[in-house]
Amino acid sequence: MATEASLKKQDNVPTTSSSSISIPHHDSKQKYELDGEDTVCNEKPDVASPSDADVDVDPAAPPPMFYKPPPRQFFQIMTALALGVFLASLDQIIVSTSIPAITKEYNSLNDISWLGTAYMMTSTALQPLYGKVSDIFGRKSVMLFANFMFLIGSAISGWATSMAMLIIGRAVAGIGAGGLMAMVFIILSDMLDMRERGKYMGGLGAIFSLSSVIGPLMGGAFTDHVTWRWSFWINLPLGAISVVFIWFNLDLPTPKGSFSDKIKRIDFYGSILLLITVTMILLALSWGGSKYPWNSATIIGLLCAGIVSAVIFILVEWKIPAEPIIPVHLFKVRNIWSTYGSLFFGGGAFFGILFYIPIYFQVIKQESATVGGLETVPFVFGIVITSISSGIWILKKGTYVLFPAMGNFLVITGSALCLLFVEGTPRVATIFILLVCGLGIGLTLQPSTLAVQAACKPKYMATVTAMVQFMRSLGSVFGIAIVGSVFNNKLESTLHDRFPGDESILRVTQDYGYIMNYGELERSTIYATFVRALHFAFYCCVAFSSLALVSSFFIQHKELKTNANQAGKKVELPVEMV
Structure with missing residues (x-):
């Protein structure tokens, strides 16, 4: 049962969670239905859901949809989000100019394509999952998880002693990078209303584009003047700043429920199928025309497997999970x-x-x-x-x-x-x-x-x-x-x-x-x-x-x-x- 203090706190909760239930407003007299006049996404009509209920709202003091922190706190959160976008997009391309030096050190020319492929596969495939998981576990926890995974992957890559270790590090960093790219814009949307968030999204988009251009320049400079390992080590201090700012400043509400209950809400079937689908298709697109001919059995087999997996994924998401990703x-x-x-x-x-x-x-x-x-x-x-x-x-x-x-x-x-x-x-x-x-x-x-x-x-x-x-x-x-x-x-x-x-x-x-x-x-x-x-x-x-x-x-x-x-x-x- 929620206490009076928790109910007061709920007055300032942004309405961006994954599922809705009836919450009484302690001063309310008038009832409002959940479905707004300007919303068009509806639940399946034949499935009863908690959102079918009415909810009591005081029209004199309705809960805000968006919560913008005080200026100093907001500035530090925006700095952390900007660093997240910068690092995730920078890491996607910075390694390109370091490839000759890495190849020379490990003498593994045949495996060099995996440096980009491993990062790209994990970062792309897991992005949709982060949206649903953040609804279940809360924005702050998921953002910190993504940051930590990115930093762990960067550390493994920077101190790699073999090509296999470097590729593993890139895959781990990709897991975090996919979360950073997704969570940055989700958190921004929680804090700002739709008209105000446009200018901040524009700034983050500009940072993304800028990092895509300066990435090869930084990678080349590190390789020529210090070591290619700095292409990954540079993420550690900047990522640490992002972690600290998020840890002490991001104060969005966390959904209630035990850890085991939250785990049960995750769409594992859909997550695995999506990962398989994206992996098969990305491997085919990455290898086609370079490592294998487009008409080779390997590329055709990967594409066919990816298409079949995609069809199964759609059917599963349509029929099985209560909360599909x-x-x-x-x-x-x-x-x-x-x-x-x-x-x-x-x-x-x-x-x-x-x-x-x-x-x-x-x-x-x-x-x-x-x-x-x-x-x-x-x-x-x-x-x-x-x-x-x-x-x-x-x-x-x-x-x-x-x-x-x-x-x-x-x-x-x-x-x-x-x-x-x-x-x-x-x-x-x-x-x-x-x-x-x-x-x-x-x-x-x-x-x-x-x-x-x-x-x-x-x-x-x-x-x-x-x-x-x-x-x-x-x-x-x-x-x-x-x-x-x-x-x-x-x-x-x-x-x-x-x-x-x-x-x-x-x-x-x-x-x-x-x-x-x-x-x-x-x-x-x-x-x-x-x-x-x-x-x-x-x-x-x-x-x-x-x-x-x-x-x-x-x-x-x-x-x-x-x-x-x-x-x-x-x-x-x-x-x-x-």
């Missing part, structure tokens, strides 16, 4: 499927541009990896501008529905303009084109999150928010695999056609410096071949962003809920908390 009925909501489709295809376009623009500068412009990375600054600058400005617009006007379509249209334009890249393209043109691409990407970040949050009941907020990160990550994996396959196939086939008697010509695809061993006329032919292959990669980006644009046309505007505009309305109270 991905409620299938949510996908009946227009804003859910349209936004996730836009995020999936947009993620493919984003990472397609991010990964292949540096090749243009390093090969065609003959710049170093460091300078080539700096050339992408206009791309990041564009993301920062529109991420923050769109967040401010949402705060002031409360509208967001046009931003995903506008952003995807700009990405289409920028990707098409990338087809103008040739050996003699002036720098001012490359700056303008990359700026256009970045402006478009920035417009699609936080409005997409708000679109799904505004369309659903508060109890689904954590689930749909975690799925935002999952769909974008999954789309980026598909995008990199497809764009990479198209680029590599076009490059290799054209080089073979133009240099039929040269058995070593494909060496230029791995070692760009090897191009200088050829004469001026041959170098010109090689550069033209790279440009042509890059154009095919950008064709893929145009296709991805076009599909994202079509999906974004179906996004509808829903009122952004705030404490002010929800006062006195029908509200959905959270589970009883302590």
Whole structure:
């Protein structure tokens, strides 16, 4: 039985928990139903649930939907969240420039692809699970768990004595990174109302994009001047700051119940099936066209196993668990499927541009990896501008529905303009084109999150928010695999056609410096071949962003809920908390 003190504390509880039950307000006289007028996600009609009950609410003092801590406390929490986004996205790509040194130390060239694959698999596959688990165990506990797993994985990687140990460390770090990316936006959504959170999501999105660019630069600097191990050790002090700030400042309510009862609520069947599905598909996409041919039995078998597992997962989530990690009925909501489709295809376009623009500068412009990375600054600058400005617009006007379509249209334009890249393209043109691409990407970040949050009941907020990160990550994996396959196939086939008697010509695809061993006329032919292959990669980006644009046309505007505009309305109270 809740005490009077605990009931007073519940007056300030944000309504973002996973399931709702009737909680009496001790001064209330008037009854309100749980289903709000502006919520569209409904439970299965044939299943009785606690949310069917009425709840007593005092219209003069309704419980707030969102709880923003005092300024100093809020600043430290935001610092911790920003560090979480920065480290998780940085660790995804920082190791790329350290690969030659790692290969030399461990003499394990055949296993080097696992450094990225192990991290990518665990971080992507577990993101949806974090949303539901945070509803069961509370935001603070799950955020601290993700931080600790990330730090443990970073420590194992930094002090690894073998390639196997390094790969294990990367997989453990990925477990934590997936939680960091999901929980950062869930916690932010608990603290801020929907209009105010847009500008903060824009800032976090800008940090994510910035870390994607400076990651290779930092990895290269550590490898050249100290040791590649600092690519992982750098996470420890920064991650420790995040842990401390979360530990002492994050004070969101924790759901009641014993540990054993909470464990029983976890959808283990769905979690295992999702992990198997994502692992099979990601392995096929990572290995296809590089380690194995796309038509090999290994790749076809992995894809078939992944598809079968995905079908079983959907059936299980639809019929079996009481609290599925991905409620299938949510996908009946227009804003859910349209936004996730836009995020999936947009993620493919984003990472397609991010990964292949540096090749243009390093090969065609003959710049170093460091300078080539700096050339992408206009791309990041564009993301920062529109991420923050769109967040401010949402705060002031409360509208967001046009931003995903506008952003995807700009990405289409920028990707098409990338087809103008040739050996003699002036720098001012490359700056303008990359700026256009970045402006478009920035417009699609936080409005997409708000679109799904505004369309659903508060109890689904954590689930749909975690799925935002999952769909974008999954789309980026598909995008990199497809764009990479198209680029590599076009490059290799054209080089073979133009240099039929040269058995070593494909060496230029791995070692760009090897191009200088050829004469001026041959170098010109090689550069033209790279440009042509890059154009095919950008064709893929145009296709991805076009599909994202079509999906974004179906996004509808829903009122952004705030404490002010929800006062006195029908509200959905959270589970009883302590």
